[in-house]
Amino acid sequence: MADHHIVLVGGGHTHVQVLREFGDRPEPGARLTLVTDRVMTPYSGMLPGHVAGVYSRAEMHIDLEGLAKRCGVALCRGTAVGIDRTRRELLLADGGRLAYDTLSLNLGITPDLSGIAGADRHAIAVKPISGLLDQLDRLFAGEVVPRRILMVGGGPAGVEIALALRTRFQALAAQPWIAIAAGDAVTPSLNPRMQQRVRAALARRDVTLLAPCRIAEIHAEGAVDTTGQHIAADAVIVSTAARAPAWLATTGLRQAADGSVLTADTLASVTDGAIFAVGDCAAIEDDRREKAGVFAVRQGPPLIANLRRRIRGEPLGPYRAQRDYLAILATGDGSAIAGRGRWLAVEGRWVWRWKDWLDRSFMARFAAGSPG
Ligand SMILES: Cc1cc2nc3c(=O)[nH]c(=O)nc-3n(C[C@H](O)[C@H](O)[C@H](O)COP(=O)(O)OP(=O)(O)OC[C@H]3O[C@@H](n4cnc5c(N)ncnc54)[C@H](O)[C@@H]3O)c2cc1C
Incomplete structure (x- = not known):
């Protein structure tokens, strides 16, 4: 043959x-x-949990070399x-x-940084995830805890990471100002009931929502929005439209x-x-x-x-x-918001436990020792 x-x-x-x-x-x-x-590929569903300190680096990565070997597939790095x-x-x-x-x-x-002046030099992009993790490691391990963090992009990924950062810094006994510059509105792709819960979670967890707010420029001391207003920040993370x-x-x-x-x-x-x-x-x-x-x-x-x-x-x-899918958003405090279609929105600790089970089950299929 x-x-x-x-x-x-x-x-x-x-x-x-x-x-x-x-x-x-x-x-x-x-x-x-x-x-x-890269030999270790990240699973984005577990990324916010990792940033929050719930999952280890190994738990949120698939070892492609081991998987390829077990499956009889050649690997070319x-x-x-x-x-x-x-x-x-x-x-x-x-x-x-x-x-x-x-x-x-x-x-x-990867996020399209071309529309924001200075982003390629001064911002931390959420993708590739390996780059994000390296830069966040430096942020957490630094001698000086950042006092102000700005997330540019109010989609589910930006929201989850901002909330996860709040949890991580709480564990470090730090309370930086964390804000999201969300464009016209936060999580516009989610249904209105989910959006309402997202806004409530941000308020509960002391994450400032800036909307409408479009960032035009990022520099070493923060960012400037399209109205010319300066937003001071020690770290600016970009999670905007991607290419x-x-x-x-x-x-x-x-x-x-x-x-x-x-x-x-x-x-x-x-x-x-x-x-x-x-x-x-x-x-x-x-x-x-x-x-x-x-x-x-x-x-x-x-x-x-x-x-x-x-x-x-x-x-x-x-x-x-x-057409639609079940979206689950971790709020970083042991709870999560889930929703689907035009109206379904639920929230609670049980939603987080459900998400955790779904993510761990997906990853178990590719772990060493799994049949393959
Ligand atoms: C913080 C965050 C949270 C998210 N949470 C969710 C969520 O809860 N639910 C959800 O549905 N979506 C979520 N997303 C979106 C999700 O990350 C993406 O939709 C998903 O990763 C896309 O998967 P993919 O298989 O297309 O590519 P990826 O998972 O990005 O994999 C691409 C792979 O290709 C490799 N690669 C790239 N270029 C090359 C090259 N030139 N040569 C060789 N290899 C290459 C990369 O290293 C990588 O391993 C989240 C995104 C972020 C940033």
Whole structure:
């Protein structure tokens, strides 16, 4: 049988499931290689809990090297920087080339700092998560505790991290001023009842909400909003609208406005059927879902099915995305807010315990000792 080489680029939430599944049920005639720029990949659902001090660094990371080994997948440590689609080769930062029959991209996104002057030099970006964790470590370990922290971006990620920072600093017996510059409104993607609970949680936990407030510039002493008002801060964290990796623009693959690879409902690129794209770095044509890790997780089974079909030479099947999803937001004080659709919103310690169980169950599938 022909040797079909599947190259998976990025160890995101979708590809870790591909590894697991092909480890459990190998596909005759296929071999897999995972290309990743890092060996430990973070699980964002547990990031706020880690910042708050609930989870260790190890608990919120998947060991891609161990997982690949257990699943019989080759691991190539490297950074993808381009695709030679004519020769079907992935181009790596070290000058290497990797031939593929089918390529799948699960690269994630990073905050778009280009709209805020000085952000690239003076701000801490929430992604890549490894960079955020390194910078937060320095913040917590510093001899001088920051007195004022500004979060730029009032989406669920910005809110969760701000609340988690409050918990972490309380453990350090420090009480810095923590504020969120939330643009027009906080968590606008959540339903109004959830938004109300989010605002109440921020007030309860002494996190100042600045809205409307758009940051135009970040400098060494803080930030300046679009009205010219100066906001003093020792640390500015940016969790704003994100963009897919810039190098995707060089591939000739059609992209959405945020640089994501445009795909059909089969998750294959609309430009090149040999290339799949999933998670935050992809956008399904005519489907305006927001970016969230839950969608990257849900795309696991349909991507696996279509990779198997591609290897067998069968027609691809469609992925039918659900419109809404269960959003759970940790408030950092042992409680959490959950909601779905236009009106459901609940809150309590039991919601946090539920989220903890869901996140730990997801991670257990990829831990050493799990079947695979
Ligand atoms: C603080 C925070 C909290 C969040 N909480 C939630 C939540 O509770 N629920 C939720 O649904 N979403 C949440 N999100 C959103 C979530 O993080 C993303 O939607 C999710 O991580 C996207 O997953 P992904 O698989 O597309 O990519 P990622 O998880 O970002 O994985 C991409 C991988 O590709 C690798 N990579 C990137 N470029 C290259 C390259 N050129 N070569 C090789 N490897 C590469 C990266 O190192 C990484 O391992 C949160 C985000 C943040 C910042």
